Amino acid sequence: MQIEIDIEDPRWDALDLGARAQAAAAAVLADQGIAPEGVILSVLGCDDARIAELNAEFREKPLPTNVLSWPAEERGAADPGVAPAPPGPDVFGEIELGDIAIAYDTCAREAEAAGKSVHDHVTHLMVHGVLHLLGYDHIRDLDAQLMEAVEVRILAALGVENPYEI
Known part of the structure; x- marks a missing residue:
């Protein structure tokens, strides 16, 4: 990948956004049965x-x-509540997912308001963003x-508590 x-x-450096994005994307791909080889995406850490x-x-x-995503192509399922079909590689063996932007200020503010670690919240938002790139x-x-169910399952595999439980 x-x-x-x-x-x-530069505040993203202290959170090691690259490693967090890598772990989140790898967990999403594993959950969705998508081999990481040839998968391409980009992440912008901004304010x-x-x-x-x-x-x-x-x-x-x-x-x-908190987070925005731009899928490389439309991948959503036509019917409500149905998982989108996983993307296949192009003629070059690549799967371009798209782009994600994530805002430090909003992430930190939301994490504090919810009483959770900013690391866990950013992990959740990265999982959320990658799922959007896959058509969810x-x-x-x-x-x-x-x-939400897919997010909770992936986050549990990453050791992050269910962000939707009150």
Whole structure:
């Protein structure tokens, strides 16, 4: 697996975003039965100002958010609550998943508000972002239930508690 990491905010260095992204992506791929060889994605570690710009540009929401993802291609399932089909390699043997941007400020603020470690929260958001690249979504209720269950299962394999339990 090849992950291109672009750190715009140096606070990400203390959290070792590259290692966290690698572990999260590997766990997602393993859970989904996708061999990591040839898988490509990129991760941008930024701050709230930058993610607000991206959110405004791509979603017309000029506010910061925790994580954004841009799948390389549409992979969602047509029917609600059905897992998307896993991507196959292209003619070069590669599976380009897409891009993820994650905002330090929002992640740290959300982790503190929830009383959990920023490391676990970032791991959760990276898992969430990679699942979006694979076609999972949470717009429809059945899709949200499926995505949440998959996240919880993957996070448990990584030793991270269920983030949805109150």
